[in-house]
């Protein structure tokens with residue numbers, strides 16, 4: 001980590017860089033950076049490949065934690081396959097970034113997501129379930145990604161996502177999203193309704 005990068009965390013950033021290491025995976029090696037949100041001690045990471053600080057737009061994904069999809073192979077959603085596809089794409093490009101934000105359940109937390117899943121088991125959709133619990137439909141804070149990208153000296157990204165709201169929010173937080181790269185993977189009979197609801201109610205792109 002260079003002194004320049006250390007200094008790129010602005011004084012008012014709530015995100016503090018802690019340390020970095022190699023992360024060898026089945027698709028290739030990443031550098032893993034660890035960050036702490038000093039306000040709530042939440043831990044976030046970024047994975048990079050290649051020289052991301054050269055100025056040219058960087059292929060990237062801002063991924064929100066989904067323990068059930070990312071680690072437990074759940075077929076209720078498409079998160080695990082999206083994460084895998086994004087990691088593979090970045091390795092294939094030889095240059096890129098995955099920012100992994102610990103905003104489980106769109107920010108409502110794992111236990112509330114289990115509560116929401118129970119309501120979905122009883123017939124509600126993903127939006128209705130959050131509302132029935134008195135929780136926001138989407139409580140995520142993507143400004144964290146801006147601080148992390150600034151730290152990595154990444155000025156512009158080609159963003160892998162199907163979520164137009166995420167693109168707008170990232171742009172509003174000052175991230176230069178030069179292109180959206182669709183990320184349609186992991187469809188299965190169990191998540192068909194969930195993906196449909198994301199398109200109908202949350203405006204996600206179909207392609």
Ligand SMILES: Nc1nc2c(ncn2[C@@H]2O[C@H](COP(=O)(O)OP(=O)(O)OP(=O)(O)O)[C@@H](O)[C@H]2O)c(=O)[nH]1
Nearest residue numbers: 064065066077103104105106113116126161162163
């Ligand atoms: N509250 C709640 N959160 C969910 C549910 N299914 C997935 N999530 C969470 O949603 C987040 C992923 O958001 P998505 O809406 O699937 O997708 P996105 O990140 O906005 O958009 P993409 O970039 O296209 O993946 C993760 O934090 C998951 O834990 C659900 O039914 N209820």
Ligand SMILES: [Zn+2]
Nearest residue numbers: 066069077079
């Ligand atoms: Zn998921």
